[in-house]
Amino acid sequence: MHQSTGIDFKNLFESAPGLYLILNPDLTIVAVSENYLRATMTSRENIIGRALFEVFPDNPDDPSATGVSNLRTSLMLVLQNKAAHTMAVQKYDIRRPDGSFEERHWSPLNTPVMNDANEVLWIIHRVEDVTEIVKLKENEIKQENELRRTNELLVHLNKELESFTYSVSHDLRSPLRIIDGYADILVSDYKKDLDEDGQRYLDVIRANARRMGQLIDDLLNLSYIGRKELAVHPTDMNKLIHSIIDEQFALENIRPKLSIEHLLPATCDSGLLRQVWINLLSNAVKYSGKVPSPMIKIGSFQKDGMVVYFVKDNGVGFDMKYSDKLFGIFQRLHKVTEFEGTGIGLALVKRILTKHGGDIRVEAEPDKGATFYFSLPII
């Protein structure tokens, strides 16, 4: 009958996807596919007619191996229930011809073959080798774990750095105050004993102690912002800018002419944004202070899902080739004697903005002024 249908069942058996082992109800091996032989590194003549678990024992070096007992349980269930049983993915250590073991992950399905009397004739043990999938998954988990560890390390290092900055800054303030204090005592109590040079030397000591104090306070501020949680709320930038100008830049006290467009609202930490505006405005006032008719323009627009604000001045400007230096800590483009400052203001501004998911950039030209553009995401 087989011949009459013209079907080559052996070829069919060998070509079916997966690995096959055919067992008697007593669990001796009746037949095996070439793929199974290849995967288990065995040969047909060595296993046909032999007991399954004698041929494929658990790895004796791995006391936690459960493959054999799981398989035995599954086969017993098939014999008892006369129904197929799918096993969970099993880790098998396949014995190589040299006696060593190779780790494979198999997804086995055991199916009974019944006769007309409803007796189990054979059991088809079909295996899908999922080693590659398991390995991929393991790799994925490993990478995820590595990423998590790196992340934890970064958070930890960041905290350590912040607390280092803090304690250094804190412990530096005390000796500075003492230097400034004792120099002050000399100036006030011993002024008559000092000539002009002596007094100037003391003034230099005091000025520098104070400058260092300012640097430390700015550093502390920077470290504080690194640690601070953002308190983000919808913010009316017009209100914010006008309250800043009223408080800090009383119009009669600053020379530049201010022109402020109506500003778009933003969702941000208004306390921190206040610092951004104050820094940018003071810079604009400072660097336009020496030109004949200083002007500062403030405005906003939308671009690429961000709201962009700008502060434009017509002051001394700078060469754009130094622009990458501008937002670093203690970076200055001008001498302290030309313009005061500690060189932390713009680093602070950049840190505040990146913390919001925004950014800052600058366009400038020597003697033509500078425009700072800062952006905040539209939430």
Place this chain on the structure above:
Amino acid sequence: MEHNEVEILLVEDNPHEAELTIRSLKKQNIANRLLHLDDGEEALNFIFSKGKYAGNTKSFQPKLILLDLKLPKVDGLEILRQLKANEHTRSFPIVVLTSSKEEKDIIESYKLGVNSYIVKPVNFEAFTRAVAELGLYWVVLNQPNQI
């Protein structure tokens, strides 16, 4: 100076910081009855008449305790905790005078019941002004609890 004559107790381990603080108070003529102690354990012994101050019978009623936080042996927060936990010393006005702007120090101090928390400015003129103002406030203006 007897226990009962001390108006201001300054607990500060750095002698130079202490000298500058005392000088600022002297400028206001309020440092005559000031006692300076430079470690936390001795400060507690003085306040509670223990150790070498045992046997003292006069009661200590300060108008102001100026407390540094970083102190040898017993730190400022611990002194604050013990003073505010004791019913006889609870009403002593305590002002923390420190370089620490650390938020957790500030929160902890207020939790323990500090009367004021002053971060010392680096600038000595500002420091002098701050110490003078707080000295005048607590020693001259403030009406202490009469027990």
